[in-house]
Amino acid sequence: MSTPQWHSLSQFIAMDGYGLYIWGAYGVTLLCMVIEPLMALHRRRQAWQSAQEMAATEQEEA
Numbered sequence: 001m002s003t004p005q006w007h008s009l010s011q012f013i014a015m016d017g018y019g020l021y022i023w024g025a026y027g028v029t030l031l032c033m034v035i036e037p038l039m040a041l042h043r044r045r046q047a048w049q050s051a052q053e054m055a056a057t058e059q060e061e062a
Helices: 009-017 019-061
Strands: none
């Protein structure tokens, strides 16, 4: 059975001096995972709006 390497929360967060890099990488990854679906939703809405505008313009011309 293994024992934990860290004896306190602050030691765990510090990660033997590498905490800034490790938690920074997790933070950037999380940020990307949140932003990407939001951007996809925004692009989808823009495409839908553009398609509706084009359809309305074609109906007016006909």
